[in-house]
Amino acid sequence: MYTLIKNCRLVSPGVDLPNASILITDEKIVQITAGNITAPTGAQVIDADGLTAVPGFIDVHCHGRNSFDFCDGSAEGSAAIAQNKLAEGVTTLLPTTLTVSESDLADSLRAVAVYDQKSGCRIPGVHLEGPFINVKCAGAQNPEFVRLPDAAEVDRLNKVFPVAKITFAIEEAGGVGFVGEMLNRKIVPSCTHSAAKYEVFKSAYDTGLRNLSHFCNQMTPLHHRDIGLVGAGLLHKDVFAELICDKLHISPEMIKLVFQVKGADQVILITDAMRAAAMPDGEYSLGGLPVLVADGAARLKEGGALAGSTLQLATAFKNVCEVTGLPMCEAVKATSASAARSLGLADRGYLLPGYLADIVLMDNDFTVCKTLVGGEVRFNR
Numbered sequence: 001m002y003t004l005i006k007n008c009r010l011v012s013p014g015v016d017l018p019n020a021s022i023l024i025t026d027e028k029i030v031q032i033t034a035g036n037i038t039a040p041t042g043a044q045v046i047d048a049d050g051l052t053a054v055p056g057f058i059d060v061h062c063h064g065r066n067s068f069d070f071c072d073g074s075a076e077g078s079a080a081i082a083q084n085k086l087a088e089g090v091t092t093l094l095p096t097t098l099t100v101s102e103s104d105l106a107d108s109l110r111a112v113a114v115y116d117q118k119s120g121c122r123i124p125g126v127h128l129e130g131p132f133i134n135v136k137c138a139g140a141q142n143p144e145f146v147r148l149p150d151a152a153e154v155d156r157l158n159k160v161f162p163v164a165k166i167t168f169a170i171e172e173a174g175g176v177g178f179v180g181e182m183l184n185r186k187i188v189p190s191c192t193h194s195a196a197k198y199e200v201f202k203s204a205y206d207t208g209l210r211n212l213s214h215f216c217n218q219m220t221p222l223h224h225r226d227i228g229l230v231g232a233g234l235l236h237k238d239v240f241a242e243l244i245c246d247k248l249h250i251s252p253e254m255i256k257l258v259f260q261v262k263g264a265d266q267v268i269l270i271t272d273a274m275r276a277a278a279m280p281d282g283e284y285s286l287g288g289l290p291v292l293v294a295d296g297a298a299r300l301k302e303g304g305a306l307a308g309s310t311l312q313l314a315t316a317f318k319n320v321c322e323v324t325g326l327p328m329c330e331a332v333k334a335t336s337a338s339a340a341r342s343l344g345l346a347d348r349g350y351l352l353p354g355y356l357a358d359i360v361l362m363d364n365d366f367t368v369c370k371t372l373v374g375g376e377v378r379f380n381r
Contacts, residue, residue: 001025001042001043001044002023002025002039002040002042002044003023003024003025003043003044003045003046003372003375004021004022004023004024004037004039004040004043004044004045005021005024005046005048005053005359006021006036006037006039006045006046006047006048007019007048007050008020008022008050008052008053008361009050009051009052009053010022010052011054011328011329011332011351012054012329012350012351013055013329013330013332013333013337013349014329014330016327016328016329017032017034019034020032020033020053021033021036022053022357022359023037023043024357024372024375027374027375028356028357028375029353029354029355029356029357030353031353032352032353046361048361051362051363051369051370052328052363052364053351053359054089054328054336054351054359054362055332055336055337055349055351055355055360056089056090056092056336056348056356056360056373057089057090057091057092057269057313057314057336057360058335058336058340058345058348058349059090059092059094059270059271059313059339060094060127060165060242060268060339060342060343061094061096061213061214061242061270061271061272062081062090062094062096062270062271062272062273063129063272063273063275063286063308064077064273064274064275064277065080065081065084065275065277065278066081066084066275066278066279067276067284068080068081068275069098069274069275069285069286070095070097070112070126071097071098071100071108071287073107073108073110073111075110075114075115078095078108078112079115079116079119079120082115082117082121083120083121083378084120084278085120085121086120086121086371086373086379087278087312087371087381088271088315088368089317089360089362089368089371090121090313090371091122091348091359091360091371091372091373092121092122092123092339092345092348092358094123094124094125094164094165095108095112095126096126096127096129096272097109097128097129097130098129098130098141098142098286098287099129099130099142099143099287100131100142100145100287100288101145102131102153102157106156108126109160109161110161112126113160119378120373121373122358122373124162124164124343125161125162125163125164125165126162126163126164126165127165128154128157128163128165128167129141129166129167129192129193129213130145130146130167130193131145131146131147132146132148132149132150132168132169133167133168133169133172133193134146134169134171134172134193137169137194137195138193138218139193139217139305139306140286140305140307140308141193141287142287148173149172149173149174149175149178151178151181151182151185154166154187155185158185165188165190165343166182166187166188166189166190167190167191167192168189168190168191168193169191169192169193169194169195169196170191170194170200170204170209171194171197171200175200175204176207179207179208179209180208183207186344188211188342189204189208189209189211190209190212190213190242191212191219191229192214192215192219193218193219194218194220194229195220196228196229197220197226198227198228198229198232201232202232205232205236205239210238210239210240211240211242212229212233212240212241212242213242214242214243214244214270214272215230215233215243215250215258216230216243216249216250217244217306222234233262234258234261234262237262237263239266240266240267240338241267241268242267242270243255243258243267243268243270243316244271244272244309244316245311245319246309246311246316246319247319247323248297248306248309249306252323255319255320255323256323259320259326259334260324264330264333264334264338265333265337267338268334268338268342269316269317269320269334269335271309271311271312271316272308273308273309273310274307274310276291276293276310277309277311279293281293281295281296284298286298286300286307286308289301289307291308293310296310297310313335314360314366314367316335317331317332317335317366318365318366321366336349337349337350357372357374357375358372358373358374359371359372360372367381369381
């Protein structure tokens with residue numbers, strides 16, 4: 001069966017067509033054109049009526065939404081998160097865990113494993129944030145469960161559900177070697193919650209590290225005698241930098257600087273959202289730690305450290321466009337194409353023939369109106 005989207009502004013990396021049509025079949029885009037396409041007999045026709053079509057967003061770093069957290073180990077909660085992320089334009093999601101016990105991590109992955117991917121986002125794997133972090137840089141992670149890098153533990157979890165990415169502290173014992181171990185398993189290694197100096201980063205980089213999770217947050221800052229992880233991310237253009245663009249975790253000026261230095265190709269927009277995303281202010285929890293959300297900012301009740309975010313990815317995209325002044329066809333690279341490239345997912349991130357028909361239709365205020373996964377409308381505002 002064919003689906004035709006007509007009368008849309010089509011925005012994809014390097015492409016901005018003001019009046020376009022997109023023809024879809026077998027979950028993939030088969031044709032795009034400036035102007036009209038004659039709909040095949042029996043095709044479903046979606047009149048976008050001037051809405052902007054962009055590639056489905058990829059969120060590689062999300063803990064929860066709508067009062068649920070992946071670390072709850074609840075199949076119902078995992079499904080609810082994956083379905084509700086469609087409302088913010090996310091079509092591919094890496095459920096992200098926390099620094100908790102191995103048994104709790106296994107329960108979380110089991111809950112994801114039973115999720116029916118025909119109803120919400122695509123989930124190619126999970127993102128383990130921790131537990132192999134630096135306890136002095138735990139931030140909102142629970143220090144009680146911090147442990148050293150352990151490939152055997154990852155192997156056990158990987159048998160429950162595929163691990164696509166892991167965030168850890170490279171300076172911990174065995175950390176640099178752990179980079180290579182993860183790459184050998186085709187798991188993307190990433191660093192944060194780390195006090196690594198540049199010298200350690202360079203060793204990890206030479207081993208194959210190319211990702212820095214929630215860039216600038218809980219990592220060694222830029223200093224003129226040791227540029228640390230922030231300096232390393234700016235210096236090495238082939239390193240992907242995840243950014244929480246809520247204007248709280250990093251300032252608008254830093255957002256602008258990172259995009260100017262690295263370019264949108266190497267920036268990955270993330271939410272780092274916790275269970276309070278899309279929920280009212282109030283008291284919540286993260287990894288067993290109490291969190292207070294006020295004016296949309298999530299902070300630990302004790303100490304006040306930022307505890308994830310309540311950000312939604314469509315808002316992050318809007319913030320980047322407004323702060324950087326980049327044309328939408330450039331900024332959109334950071335919503336999907338860069339993440340797809342970092343994960344080795346060559347079938348998504350662009351609105352081009354042959355790519356998955358994962359598509360978001362937004363209005364001029366970046367409000368998501370429809371989200372399609374494989375050409376199927378799975379969210380309709």
